[in-house]
Amino acid sequence: MSNGQLLIIGGNAAGMSAASQARRANPDIDITVVEQSPYISTAHCGLPYYISGEIKDINSLTARTKEYFEDKRNVKVLTMTKALRIVSSSKSVETLDLRSGTKAALSYSRLIIAAGGDVVQPYSGKYIFSLRNTQDGLSLKKFIDSSHPMNAAVIGGGMIGLEMASSFRKLGMKVTVFEGSPAILPGFDTEISAPVERYLAGHDIKIIKSKASASDSASGGVDVSAGGRSHHYDMALIALGTKAAAQLAGAAGCELGAAGGVRTNLKMQTSIPSIYAAGDCIEVKNLISGKNVYIPLGTTANKTGRVAGINAAGGDAVFHGIIASAAGNILNMTVARTGLSEEEAGDGFGEIASVVSESASRADYYPGGSKITSKLIFSKTSGQLLGAQMMGKEGVAKRIDILAVCIQQKMKLRDIAGLDLTYAPPEAPVWDPVLKAVNTALLKLRK
Amino acid sequence: MSNGQLLIIGGNAAGMSAASQARRANPDIDITVVEQSPYISTAHCGLPYYISGEIKDINSLTARTKEYFEDKRNVKVLTMTKALRIVSSSKSVETLDLRSGTKAALSYSRLIIAAGGDVVQPYSGKYIFSLRNTQDGLSLKKFIDSSHPMNAAVIGGGMIGLEMASSFRKLGMKVTVFEGSPAILPGFDTEISAPVERYLAGHDIKIIKSKASASDSASGGVDVSAGGRSHHYDMALIALGTKAAAQLAGAAGCELGAAGGVRTNLKMQTSIPSIYAAGDCIEVKNLISGKNVYIPLGTTANKTGRVAGINAAGGDAVFHGIIASAAGNILNMTVARTGLSEEEAGDGFGEIASVVSESASRADYYPGGSKITSKLIFSKTSGQLLGAQMMGKEGVAKRIDILAVCIQQKMKLRDIAGLDLTYAPPEAPVWDPVLKAVNTALLKLRK
Known part of the structure; x- marks a missing residue:
């Protein structure tokens, strides 16, 4: 496939790893990346540290720029371009240029879907935020810098919720975390999550074990309703997890798995042989339990992107699975x-x-x-x-x-x-x- | 062997690990440790940090005291008691009380030799030091505190030599390291040892690649002779490595290996079945090369002591070998x-x-x-x-x-x-x- 056309949907960890590795594996192939946001190749795991002010410049989270990919790797990068539909019969993707409103059809010989994940976001409002991508980070930082919130609710006590609670606390806010299940930090047992909870309490982060909903308050700020009571905060962050952005793949006929992500083989090939998938839109095998799981992490996105890129460009690589290794940092405590x-x-x-x-x-x-x-x-x-x-x-x-x-x-x-x-x-x-x-x-x- | 007598020669990492584990494996056995120095259970790897002043109290290097072993573990500890001779035919050890000058014969049903290592010390003098044990540490610290040396020679550029050079430098001394082989840090390749050398040079530690000898100077301090030139320093530390203290075992008839240490099987048993050996006096198998090697390290001493103790007390444990994992810290740089x-x-x-x-x-x-x-x-x-x-x-x-x-x-x-x-x-x-x-x-x- 020396003159093939590789199209990649998604320009973050998985998509840009795929692009880099495809180019390394095949100097002749045409490679195009479409990315719906203005940003590519961003380390989203750094966003909590941008919010806390430990990282001053959000651009430092960009591992490589569009110009780098175009000039040094000969990879065409179309930002602000949304993939609307995959037509696998004609091997083309219908796209929408979000700046001009123009639609186009991009044909491919091989396609990699690296569409990422969507945050679970049941509540929205002017004072309600989530943190999935660069735009989210910029909006939240802008709000904090201009409105100087004094207190914040975090809905969801998983790793991201606690990292964000930690960022808010570092900024001097009073922070309350709402967790709907009996323990914070799903994936950890209580022998670890309980001392983490005590550590948070010792650092003035309040934990309320209750399902919670949030809505903008008439007087400004947010009303959080939990356990029959209403609490008022200057802002709320929703951290209820991520779902695979698997709609595009599903609609194209790619098989999805029980965990909700796109299914692939060890070469990151979907059930349609010309279509590969990688990153937060796929599910992966847990090598210890043998079960397919949905655990969106930057490490896995990089690895699966790499393997998808190599194979889609005609090389040979495999990804066997994960064992759910993960770390987070909460007020200088690593878990x-x-x-x-x-x-x-x-x-x-x-x-x-x-x-x-x-x-x-x-x-x-x-x-x-x-x-x-x-x-x-x-x-x-x-x-x-x-x-x-x-x-x-x-x-x-x-x-x-x-x-x-x-x-x-x-x-x-x-x-x-x-x-x-x-x-x-x-x-x-x-x-x-x-x-x-x-x-x-x-x-x-x-x- | 519920009423057996376990005798252990040597009261540091290997010997005291053996004593602890033997007691755990067998509550009824008599356990006696003989140690020629006044000190037991000392973390010798901490000595460079005691010399530098980062660790203030040398007693903090003692993991457990004689009283702890006697009161809590029912282990008899005879300090200042030197083992002179093992008589394997009568299962007894001739000892000398260094305080009273009294000789005694201690009988055993099982013996563990954890006699440690001896520093290679070809030069001696009032201003010439080595650093193997607590006594060495105390002597050196006392000299530094009373004589305020301004410059020091370290003869030997291995890990201990460089850690000590680092300690002297932290105290403000001018330091010169003499290394007889073409590169410092034996066991490392030049891609690592060369940048370490540059790092040392950048921190005012001079390296001279030459074999060196040292002797007290007539005018006080030390003359170091290297490459036909003579250099004068206020003091010298000899760090030319360690040899297995295997004389006692060898004289008793235990087989020694080509690397100079006592040979053992996986249970840490010597060629005489009632005699075990552990720690810096033995050689161990490198699991990658398959060869027997002499690499005296605290980690191995603890592990082999543990296994010797369990087996000598009637339990069941094995030690397969090492892969020569080692780390050192030189002026806050880890190698x-x-x-x-x-x-x-x-x-x-x-x-x-x-x-x-x-x-x-x-x-x-x-x-x-x-x-x-x-x-x-x-x-x-x-x-x-x-x-x-x-x-x-x-x-x-x-x-x-x-x-x-x-x-x-x-x-x-x-x-x-x-x-x-x-x-x-x-x-x-x-x-x-x-x-x-x-x-x-x-x-x-x-x-």
Whole structure:
């Protein structure tokens, strides 16, 4: 396909990774990206830090510009261009130029759908915000800078909700988080989410465990209704999660999965062979549970985009799946997880057990360290490590990654205990928290 | 062996780990530790930070006291007691009380030799120091505090030499390191050791590549002779490495290995079944090269002590070996390695290749990050990752540990590239330095 036409719908992590890798795999192919916003290649995970002011310039979140892609990679980038419809029979995509209102039909030999995710946004109003993309970030920042809100509601206590609560708190606002389920941080077990909740409370972030709805208040600001009571705030942020933007793919005839995302094979090919999909619009396989899941993350978007780009351009690459490794930073406390939570580990692994342990991030005698709390989830039947969760002020995310390798490799606790990990007093105790947690688990395993 | 007598020679990392684990495995056994110094259970890796003043109280390096072991663990601890001779035929050890000069014979049913290592110390004098144990640390600190040396020579540019050079520099001294081989940091390849050398030079630590000898100067201080020239310093530290203290074991008839340490099986049993050995006096198997090596490290001492203790007390544990994971901190720069260096990877893996890459420790747009330089060593024939080396100001040691798991699991580059690692802007870019390095290696693999 040296003279093929590769069309990519979506110009963020997955779409632009695909474009870069397609160009690397094939110098001759025509590559066009259509993106409905004015922005491409933006690190959305940085937005909470732009809101908090830690990152001053939102442009710094742009990994590579349109000009870079056009000049250096020979990739045509059409921003403010919405893909309206995929006509797979004629291999073309109907587009709308949002500036001029002009429609066009772009033909392709291979198509990559990297349409991203849509925020769940049941409430809207002048004082109600969400945070999915650069435009959302700019609107919210503009509102904060001009209206100086003193208090904010965050509806949804997942990682993004808590990162945003943290950003608001850093700006000096009073913050209340509404969480409809019994615990914050879905995907974490209560041994970690409960101390995080206490940490938030200790830093003046209030948590109300109740489903909540929001609407603009007649007097300005927002009324949040929860548990039969009404609360008033200067603003509200909705952080109820993301759904796969799979409509376009579905309408084109691509098979969708039970988790709501586009289904692909290991080459990121949809059920229509000329159409690939990647990023937040697809579902992926959890390699530990074997189940397809919808977990939209920047890491997965980059990896699946890369694989889709290589294959669509005639190369050869595979993406096997994820193990749900994720980290977030909440008021300088890192919370991270990988593998299965105890709740998720219910089926197929025999008797499940878990241990919680505490350890120091540095050698006990070395100044400046802090406490790391770890939970390990494992099969008592086989000894296989299934999941890990940690919280702490330093050295958490990459320790979760050490365990992520163990989990992805389906290692047993006794083999993990034998790992040769580094020790340097400023960075780790002689028994690293990872090994200490595993040794604690082994004691329970032997009982 | 409920009424057995376990005798342990050596009261530091390996010996006291053995004592603790033996007690856990067997509540009834008699356990006695003999230690020739007045100190037990000391984290010697913390000594450079005691010298620099970052750790104020040398007692904080003592993980557990003699009283703790005697009162809480029912372990008898005889300090200032030197083991003179093991008589394996009568299962007894001849000891000398260094305080009273009294000799005694202690009988055992099982013996653990955890005699540690001896520093290579070809030069001695009033102004010449080494740093192996608490006594060394106290002597050196006392000299510095009373004599206020303005300049120091460090003879030996390995990790300990450089950590001590760093400590002296932090105290404001002028420091010169003498290294007899062409590069500092044995075990690292020049792609890492050369930038470390530049970093040291940039922080006013001079490196002279020459074998050196030292002797007290007639006028006070030290004369260091190197390359036909004589240099004068207020003091010198000898850091030429450590040898296994294997004399006692060897004289008792325990088999020693080619690397100079006591040989053991996976249960840490020597060639005499009632005698176990652990810690810096043994040699261990490098699980990647398959060769026996002498690499004295606190991590290995703790692990082998643990296994020796469990087995000697009638339990069941194994220690398979090491992959030479090690980290050090030199003027706030972490240098770490795992697996085989390119030089070590010569045999048995087909064609060897390596790549060097640079990456940021945090998301590019997030403030405060720093550069990480990585080198990966791999087999071009099989794609197996064989070794990794990194340097950087943050996030280095635990990233080396991520790769240590991969290497210990004998993973191939393409499988490592598929690992699901975490991403949080304050702690990692979306493509973690680990994955970026692996992707760079994959490009070379495919050529």
